[in-house]
Each structure stands twice: as structure tokens, then as C-alpha cells.
Amino acid sequence: MPKRTPLFDAHRKLGGKMIEFGGWEMPVQYTSIVDEHLCVRKAAGLFDICHMGELLFSGPDAGRFLNLALTNDINKLEIGQGQYSLMCNEQGGVVDDLYVYRVNRADYLLIVNASRIEADAAWLEKLYAAYPRKATFRMENASGKTGALALQGPKAAEFICECFPGPSVGCTPVGKATDLKKNQLGQFVFKNIPFYVARTGYTGEDGFELVAPSGFIEAAWWKLLEAGKPFGLQPAGLGARDTLRTEMCYPLYGHELNEQTTPLEAGLGFFVSFDKGDFIGRQVLVEQKEKGVKKRCVPFRMIGAAPPPRPGYTIWSADGGGIRLGEVCSGTQSPSLNVGIGLGYVPAEFAAPGTKLEIEVRGRRFPAETTTKPFYRRPSVKQT
Amino acid sequence: MSSKVPSDLKYTSSHEWVRVVGDVAVVGITDHAQQELTDVVFVELPKTGRQLKAGDACAVVESVKTASDVYSPVSGEVVEINQKLAGNPGLVNSEPYEGGWFFKVKLSNPSELAKLLTAEQYAAQISG
Numbered sequence: 001m002p003k004r005t006p007l008f009d010a011h012r013k014l015g016g017k018m019i020e021f022g023g024w025e026m027p028v029q030y031t032s033i034v035d036e037h038l039c040v041r042k043a044a045g046l047f048d049i050c051h052m053g054e055l056l057f058s059g060p061d062a063g064r065f066l067n068l069a070l071t072n073d074i075n076k077l078e079i080g081q082g083q084y085s086l087m088c089n090e091q092g093g094v095v096d097d098l099y100v101y102r103v104n105r106a107d108y109l110l111i112v113n114a115s116r117i118e119a120d121a122a123w124l125e126k127l128y129a130a131y132p133r134k135a136t137f138r139m140e141n142a143s144g145k146t147g148a149l150a151l152q153g154p155k156a157a158e159f160i161c162e163c164f165p166g167p168s169v170g171c172t173p174v175g176k177a178t179d180l181k182k183n184q185l186g187q188f189v190f191k192n193i194p195f196y197v198a199r200t201g202y203t204g205e206d207g208f209e210l211v212a213p214s215g216f217i218e219a220a221w222w223k224l225l226e227a228g229k230p231f232g233l234q235p236a237g238l239g240a241r242d243t244l245r246t247e248m249c250y251p252l253y254g255h256e257l258n259e260q261t262t263p264l265e266a267g268l269g270f271f272v273s274f275d276k277g278d279f280i281g282r283q284v285l286v287e288q289k290e291k292g293v294k295k296r297c298v299p300f301r302m303i304g305a306a307p308p309p310r311p312g313y314t315i316w317s318a319d320g321g322g323i324r325l326g327e328v329c330s331g332t333q334s335p336s337l338n339v340g341i342g343l344g345y346v347p348a349e350f351a352a353p354g355t356k357l358e359i360e361v362r363g364r365r366f367p368a369e370t371t372t373k374p375f376y377r378r379p380s381v382k383q384t
Numbered sequence: 385m386s387s388k389v390p391s392d393l394k395y396t397s398s399h400e401w402v403r404v405v406g407d408v409a410v411v412g413i414t415d416h417a418q419q420e421l422t423d424v425v426f427v428e429l430p431k432t433g434r435q436l437k438a439g440d441a442c443a444v445v446e447s448v449k450t451a452s453d454v455y456s457p458v459s460g461e462v463v464e465i466n467q468k469l470a471g472n473p474g475l476v477n478s479e480p481y482e483g484g485w486f487f488k489v490k491l492s493n494p495s496e497l498a499k500l501l502t503a504e505q506y507a508a509q510i511s512g
Contacts, residue, residue, distance in 0.1 A: 032422035033448045239449055305470055307426040307446050333425040333448050362428070362444065 005050035006147050006217045014235050022115035024051040026238050033239035037335040040203055040244055041378070043232030044153030046224055047241055049209070050217060053117035054146040055110040055124070059137025062106055069127055069280060070100060071263055073273035077102040080172030082183045082198055084271050086263045087120065088281030092288065093259040094266070096120050097251060099200060101185045103171055106137070109196070109211070113253045117143050127280070147217035151224060152207035152244075154378070155231040160208055162227040163220065164188035164197055171196070177208065190220055202241065204248035205378060246330050247376035249299050249343060255311060255329040256297050256343055265293045265345070267373070295326070296351040298370045302340030302359065306366040308333040309342035309359045316365055318356035325350055328359065336376045346370075387416040387510065390481055394497060395506035396457045401481065402500060409458050409497075412485040413445060413476065416510045421447040424476040429465040429487055436460060436489060438496050443486050445476065457500055460492040 002025040011018065016027030027048065029036060039045050057066060067074045072085035082101035086094050096116040101109045112120050121141050128134055151160060157178045164177050170187030172180060177197050180186055185198040196211040210220060225233060242252070249267075251257050256266055263272050264285060272285055302309060309331030317323040331342030342359070350357070353372045358365040389395070394402040399417035403410040418424065426446040436442050436456040443454035465487045469475060476484040491497075501509070 028449070029422065034423040243448060305426075307428065307444070307451070308448070310451065333423075333446075335423075335448065338425075 003051070005048055006214045007048045007050060007221055010218055010221055011048065011235075016235070016237060019238070021238055022051060022113070024114055026051060027235070028239045029237040030235050033237070033243060034335040036234060036236040036240035037243050039232065039234045040153045040205060040236055040240060041336055042154070043234075044151060044155040044207070044228055045203075045234055045236030045240065046221065046228070047150040047152065047236050048221070049150050050147040050214065051114035052148055053110075053112040053114060053120065053141070053143040054148070054211065055112060055120065056107070056140045056142050057110070057137060058104075058107040060106055061131075061133050061136035062108055062139075063102075065128070065131055065137060066100065066108055066110075067276060067279060068131075069124060070098075071272040071279060071281070071285075072100075073276040074100060074102070074108070075276065079104060080185050082185055082200060086268060086271055087123070088263065088279075088285070089123070089259055090280060090284075092262040092264075092281040092284035094253070094257040094261055094263060095123050095259060097253055097257055097268075099198075101196070101198065103185065103196070111148070111209075111211070116253055117141070145214055147212060147214040149210045149217065149221060149224070150201055150203075150207065151210070151228075152201045152203040152205050152236075153233070154206055155228070155233065156205075156207045158231050159224075159227040159233070160197070163223045164190055164195060164210075169194055180208075190223075191216060195220065202250055203244040204250075204374065204376060205244075242330075243332050243335055246332050246341060246343065247334055247336055247374060249373040249375065251297070251343075252330060261345075262288060262293070264288045265295055266297045293348055295345045296348050297329070297343055297345050298351050298355075299341065299343055299373050299375060300357055300359075300368045300370045301342075301375065303367040303369055306340050306359070306368075307361045308340040309361070309368070314360040315344050315346060316358040316360060317350060318358045318367065325357065334375055340368075341375050342368075387414070387419055388481070389414070389416075389503045389507045389510075391503040393481070393503060394457070394500035395503065396455065396500060397506075397509060398455050400454060400457050402457045402497070403481075404491075404497060407491050407494070408463060409460070409489045409491055410485050411457060411487055411489060412480060413454060414506070414510075415480045418477050418480045418484070421445060421449070421452065422477070423448045424473045427469040427473050427476060427486065429469065430462045432462050432465055434462045436462060438493075454486060456489060458489055458491055458493070458496050460489040462487050463490045464488040
């Protein structure tokens with residue numbers, strides 16, 4: 001029996017088509033994936049991300065412990081700042097990719113993938129058990145009692161303050177929510193409850209992610225939908241969330257990332273800090289960095305009329321030899337560009353942008369070409 | 385969203401429609417099917433000259449979300465395919481019963497038509 005978020009009834013009321021995802025019953029779409037995708041690119045979309053996990057760490061050694069467990073350098077975070085990071089096993093394989101926020105001097109909030117909550121908690125428990133100064137901090141899995149929303153799109157900043165007015169009451173001190181800079185997090189009061197509001201997202205657009213106790217999520221959902229209506233805000237489902245992130249080449253755990261794949265192979269070396277001191281997986285990653293990776297995750301696009309690439313399709317070389325290079329991890333028809341796009345692993349010598357490939361679809365091979373990240377860039381904001 | 389089920393067509397339980405013109409059957413997918421799929425982005429059609437048996441998976445319709453097989457409701461030779469779908473697959477969404485047709489089959493066994501669903505039967509199926 002899949003789990004339901006606090007917004008299950010809201011999704012039904014809005015005509016959401018429900019599917020199972022990562023053990024959760026979630027809306028894949030309300031109107032259509034393309035419609036919701038383009039709405040996020042042009043106006044704004046509101047996503048239920050209550051299925052995602054929240055892990056809390058507090059105490060004097062919390063930051064030191066997390067810097068051992070995660071690849072990015074947590075010491076770079078000021079209070080109220082967040083960063084993308086990865087958690088690796090000893091072999092450098094990715095246990096999960098996540099966002100970590102420093103919510104107070106010695107308090108951290110991790111937002112992790114829904115499908116990895118149990119695996120992450122188990123892995124962190126194991127590290128905790130082996131940690132010498134465990135009495136100096138504690139960790140809590142707050143996923144069951146915490147909900148989250150993502151408000152994404154160029155118009156999001158035009159009405160967020162209507163719902164979360166006034167200055168922040170915690171984390172980053174700002175006069176209003178729209179004063180938050182990218183990756184900053186503040187606390188804002190809604191119905192007497194402090195909500196975490198972060199200027200982050202998974203779509204490539206400007207936007208905010210909100211985290212609060214589950215019981216207050218539905219009220220915020222309806223309030224945002226109402227306030228955003230004049231700006232074209234629509235609820236958006238997991239289908240659009242997936243096409244939006246694929247256009248940005250953002251990885252999705254279980255597709256581009258797994259315990260046998262390292263951040264360097266995935267093209268996420270930017271989020272691995274080699275100069276911060278020791279962390280789990282460092283030895284393997286240092287070696288990979290020095291010797292180079294054998295396989296790489298590459299973005300590719302279809303050339304000419306072709307069916308959209310989909311996960312599991314075979315990637316072939318196009319040099320006449322017909323070498324089987326790998327498999328598509330993520331793929332779709334890009335709603336913004338109207339061309340088939342995908343991500344997949346190929347041997348490093350086939351990873352250079354502009355390399356010709358072939359994608360096998362139902363026994364036929366269609367031409368494709370590797371390209372650079374991302375597929376889509378938002379139009380630059382006009383200076384006035 | 386209610387979907388259109390024209391009364392002059394025959395249907396299959398797998399959501400294809402058939403329009404009979406002389407000894408040729410025009411085949412497409414129903415309004416209900418295109419609403420369920422949404423956003424058709426690619427259509428793969430059978431080659432003309434291919435001999436089909438009723439129930440053969442002979443075309444594929446791809447939405448952003450997924451790829452779905454289309455089955456021939458009748459037996460016979462493919463005599464024409466809708467070339468317009470290559471450049472404009474969205475016709476399947478905008479005109480499922482007109483410009484969005486898939487292929488035409490020269491009927492080899494017209495008695496099969498009697499086994500297809502009437503508009504009334506199909507409408508009952510999709511409302512259930």
C-alpha cells in the first residue's frame with residue numbers, strides 16, 4: 001500500500017492523475033505534462049514534495065559528522081545557507097544526493113530522496129555508531145511529520161510574500177522572502193507556524209521550497225494556489241518535475257545515481273570538496289580524479305524525427321563499428337525544445353560534446369549526439 | 385473531461401476506432417485514448433503493404449510520459465499511412481477522428497467488423 005501525503009485529497013480535488021512513485025501515491029499530472037512544464041517555464045507551478053525526507057542533526061559535533069558523511073564542504077555554509085551535496089559509501093558510490101541547510105549555528109536540515117529515506121537513515125546510523133564523539137549531537141528522521149512544497153517559476157517571486165509576509169523570524173535575516181538569495185533559507189510565519197522558505201529548486205527556474213510540519217502543508221498549498229492564480233500559477237505533477245529536471249540535466253537517484261556510481265562519473269565533481277579533509281569515499285574519488293573516470297554521464301539529443309529516448313534503451317556508437325556503449329538513464333521529449341533528450345553513461349572516450357551516437361528504439365537505431373549541460377537555459381532577465 | 389464517441393464508427397476495447405469506406409478500414413485511436421495519453425510526440429506507423437491480422441500490434445504512439453502499442457482492429461493489407469503524423473503528431477490530440485488517423489487497411493475478412501464494439505458499447509466501457 002503506497003503512502004499518501006497530506007495533499008492526497010487536494011490532488012483528487014484538482015483532478016490529479018495519481019501514480020505510485022518511490023512508495024508514494026503522487027500526482028503525475030493534473031492537465032498534461034507539457035502544459036504544466038511550460039507553465040513552470042513561463043509563469044509558475046506548485047509541486048507537492050511531501051514525499052521527500054527530512055533528517056535533522058543538532059549539537060556541537062553535527063557539522064563535523066556531516067562533513068565526514070557528505071562530499072561537499074559544510075564549513076562553507078553560513079547560518080541560513082544550503083548546498084547540494086552527495087553521500088557516498090566507502091567505494092565512492094552514491095548512497096544519496098541531497099540538500100543540506102545550516103538552520104542554526106549547530107543545527108542542520110537534510111532534504112533527501114523519498115526512495116532513499118530508509119537507506120540513508122540506516123547508513124547514517126551505521127556511521128553514527130562508529131563515530132567517537134556521538135554524545136555531542138543527535139540525529140532525527142523527521143520525514144514522517146514534515147511536509148514540503150516547491151513553488152517554481154519566473155512569477156513565483158511576485159506573490160510568495162503575499163503568503164509568507166514580513167521579515168524572517170529565523171535563519172537568514174531578511175526583510176521579506178524575496179530578499180533571499182539563491183540557496184538561502186529563512187523562517188517565515190504562516191498561521192503562527194514558522195515555515196522554512198529556501199530559494200532553491202529542481203527545475204532551473206527561480207523559485208522557493210517550503211518545509212513545515214505536515215499538518216500545515218495543505219493550508220499553505222491552497223493559499224499559494226489562490227495568491228498565484230492571477231500570475232498563472234498551476235499545480236504541477238511529477239511528470240513535469242521530471243521533464244523540467246531532465247532539461248537541466250539534474251540527476252535523479254535511481255536513474256543517474258546509484259551505489260555503484262561515483263559523483264565524478266555522474267559529472268558532479270563540483271560538489272566534491274577534496275581539500276576539506278577526510279570524508280567517506282574520498283580515497284576512491286581521489287584516485288578517480290587523478291586517473292580519470294572510465295565512464296561518464298553525458299547529455300545527448302536526438303537528431304531528426306525520432307521517438308523520444310527512454311530509460312533502458314541501448315546507446316550504440318555511430319562510428320560504424322556499432323559498439324554497445326551503455327544505457328539511457330533518463331529520457332523524454334523536451335517540452336521546451338521539442339526534441340528528444342536524454343542522459344546516459346558511456347565510456348569516457350565517447351563523452352566529448354558532439355560525439356555521434358545511436359539510440360536503439362524497438363529494434364531500430366536512431367541518430368543522436370552528445371551535447372553540453374544543460375539542455376535548457378532560461379532567458380536572461382532583462383536589465384531595466 | 386468527457387470524450388467524444390462518434391456514433392458512425394466501430395471501436396475496440398483497446399481504444400482504436402474504425403471507419404469503413406467501401407472495402408477499406410480507416411484506423412485511429414479514440415478521443416478517450418488521446419486524453420489519457422496527452423501530448424502525443426511521436427507516432428510509429430506500419431509500412432504500406434504489410435499484412436496485418438486483427439489484434440496485431442502494428443503502430444506505437446508515444447506521449448511525453450510513455451510509449452503505447454496500437455493494435456489493428458481488422459485483418460488485411462496496409463494500403464495507406466497518415467504521412468502528416470510524422471511532422472505533426474499533435475494531430476492525434478487535436479483531431480483524433482479526422483486528421484489524426486493512423487493507417488488504412490484493405491479488409492481481407494470483413495466479417496470481423498461484426499465483432500467490434502458499437503459506439504454505445506465503447507462509451508459504456510470507458511465510463512465504467
